[in-house]
Amino acid sequence: MKSLFSLGTILLFLFASIFSFAQKAPTPYGALPSPRQLKWHETEVYGLVHFTPTTFENKEWGYGDANPAIFNPKDFDADKIVAAFKAGGLKGLVLVAKHHDGFALWPTKTTSYNISQSPFRNGKGDMVREFEQACRKAGLKFGVYCSPWDRNNPLYGSFDYVKVYREQLRELYTQYGELFMSWHDGANGGDGYYGGARTTKKIDRNTYYAWDTTWAITRKLQPMANLFSDIGWDVRWVGNESGFAGETSWATFTPVPAKGESMTFPGNLDHTQNPFGTRGGNNWVPAECDVPLRPGWFWHPEQKGKSKSAEQLFTLYLKSVGRGAALDLGIAPDTRGLLDEEDVRSLEGFGKLVAGSFQNNLLSTAQIKASDTRGKDYPLTYLTDNNWNTYWASKEEAHTPFIEASWKTAQTFDLIRLREYIPLGQRIESFEVEAMIDGSWKKIAAATSIGACRIIALDAPITATGLRIRVTASPVAVTFSEMGIYKKVNL
Numbered sequence: 338m339k340s341l342f343s344l345g346t347i348l349l350f351l352f353a354s355i356f357s358f359a360q361k362a363p364t365p366y367g368a369l370p371s372p373r374q375l376k377w378h379e380t381e382v383y384g385l386v387h388f389t390p391t392t393f394e395n396k397e398w399g400y401g402d403a404n405p406a407i408f409n410p411k412d413f414d415a416d417k418i419v420a421a422f423k424a425g426g427l428k429g430l431v432l433v434a435k436h437h438d439g440f441a442l443w444p445t446k447t448t449s450y451n452i453s454q455s456p457f458r459n460g461k462g463d464m465v466r467e468f469e470q471a472c473r474k475a476g477l478k479f480g481v482y483c484s485p486w487d488r489n490n491p492l493y494g495s496f497d498y499v500k501v502y503r504e505q506l507r508e509l510y511t512q513y514g515e516l517f518m519s520w521h522d523g524a525n526g527g528d529g530y531y532g533g534a535r536t537t538k539k540i541d542r543n544t545y546y547a548w549d550t551t552w553a554i555t556r557k558l559q560p561m562a563n564l565f566s567d568i569g570w571d572v573r574w575v576g577n578e579s580g581f582a583g584e585t586s587w588a589t590f591t592p593v594p595a596k597g598e599s600m601t602f603p604g605n606l607d608h609t610q611n612p613f614g615t616r617g618g619n620n621w622v623p624a625e626c627d628v629p630l631r632p633g634w635f636w637h638p639e640q641k642g643k644s645k646s647a648e649q650l651f652t653l654y655l656k657s658v659g660r661g662a663a664l665d666l667g668i669a670p671d672t673r674g675l676l677d678e679e680d681v682r683s684l685e686g687f688g689k690l691v692a693g694s695f696q697n698n699l700l701s702t703a704q705i706k707a708s709d710t711r712g713k714d715y716p717l718t719y720l721t722d723n724n725w726n727t728y729w730a731s732k733e734e735a736h737t738p739f740i741e742a743s744w745k746t747a748q749t750f751d752l753i754r755l756r757e758y759i760p761l762g763q764r765i766e767s768f769e770v771e772a773m774i775d776g777s778w779k780k781i782a783a784a785t786s787i788g789a790c791r792i793i794a795l796d797a798p799i800t801a802t803g804l805r806i807r808v809t810a811s812p813v814a815v816t817f818s819e820m821g822i823y824k825k826v827n828l
């Protein structure tokens with residue numbers, strides 16, 4: 338009997354499989370995000386809480402000599418603070434567990450200058466725990482900021498202090514569950530109380546903290562914690578404290594040493610590239626835009642009425658999250674241990690603006706077509722399924738494809754949001770947006786980097802029967818995990 342699997346049948350079968358089986362996924366391009374960074378990208382907006390004896394001294398930088406007795410927030414309620422975060426749409430909270438003044442908000446074994454010396458909860462309190470628990474209950478991620486500079490500790494400047502600092506991190510990393518961030522600021526003003534010495538201590542920022550050894554502890558004990566610092570690592574400082582990234586902001590980054598320095602890590606860096614990142618950079622290190630809601634990072638009575646409005650926050654959102662970065666809002670409790678009412682109002686309004694504006698994706702009622710769909714495993718329906726893990730991709734040779742939406746009746750919109758499928762890298766170099774207005778295509782916007790998110794905010798709403806996103810440059814085939822067209826709401 339003739340074999341069922343003759344050479345001819347096998348060849349036929351092979352051909353058939355090539356054409357009917359799954360299209361191969363695009364090859365990853367350039368530096369790629371780690372699983373912990375992918376989770377961080379989903380967070381988008383979170384808050385940074387400053388609350389220590391420095392609040393009660395009405396200062397921005399405590400000298401390290403405040404009497405712990407002044408730390409007595411009688412109405413402190415972590416649940417209420419976290420509820421305001423939630424209303425603002427913030428998805429995480431980073432608590433300054435120790436600021437430059439050296440006062441630890443948890444009963445640490447590493448220094449007596451901690452919350453147990455204060456009247457808070459009769460010396461039995463643990464504010465890190467209270468914030469952490471409130472976050473877990475409300476479904477927010479939790480992270481910590483433990484200042485390396487410590488103006489209270491007499492050991493500061495010696496290697497013994499570095500050991501203390503590492504031990505503080507170890508306590509924070511092992512007692513409060515999974516952390517999404519470990520935030521490390523770069524400040525060192527020199528002078529401080531230092532156990533009564535009241536002197537100036539200079540350290541060599543390149544070598545003193547031995548960050549590679551210190552951050553190995555983070556990796557071991559909190560593998561999902563994103564390391565933030567001015568020199569980057571998982572997340573880079575955006576280079577300003579005003580809350581916005583460069584109009585072009587690549588998630589990839591190659592640090593540049595400061596003038597006269599040779600090292601990029603650890604090292605003194607030239608921060609001028611931080612807002613923009615580096616196209617084709619060596620590492621995936623997206624930007625975080627940190628900015629206080631009020632003028633200061635700490636609460637000050639004289640700053641009443643200076644809280645950023647919901648609309649101002651929305652503008653910052655467009656210039657941070659809308660440029661592939663994150664927005665980290667400084668939120669500071671007052672001496673009662675609660676948020677100022679105007680802060681609560683701003684956050685609530687901001688939450689409504691973001692949730693309301695991005696609620697109704699006009700693409701979901703559009704007819705959508707594309708110039709170069711890769712195959713049936715990368716369908717256009719993946720653009721609007723609200724799932725970052727599914728994506729549309731272009732054919733291998735198509736580096737400048739377009740996607741076109743059309744509606745039977747004209748639609749009015751002013752926001753366009755695009756997301757690349759970043760597990761395969763930041764691929765697109767530039768794109769244009771065209772709209773069908775009064776029967777002809779008109780170019781309405783052009784931009785560069787996309788990455789995890791790019792929001793184009795038009796100066797004024799337009800009314801159109803079609804919209805086209807045209808990639809104008811990419812070295813490789815492109816991907817989009819989500820696409821949306823919206824109309825901003827007003828409060």
Ligand code: FUL
Nearest residue numbers: 397398522523524627634
């Ligand atoms: C800076 C600090 O010096 C400020 O006090 C504040 O904590 C800010 C978020 O980081 O480096």
Ligand code: CA
Nearest residue numbers: 719724727818
């Ligand atoms: Ca999707």
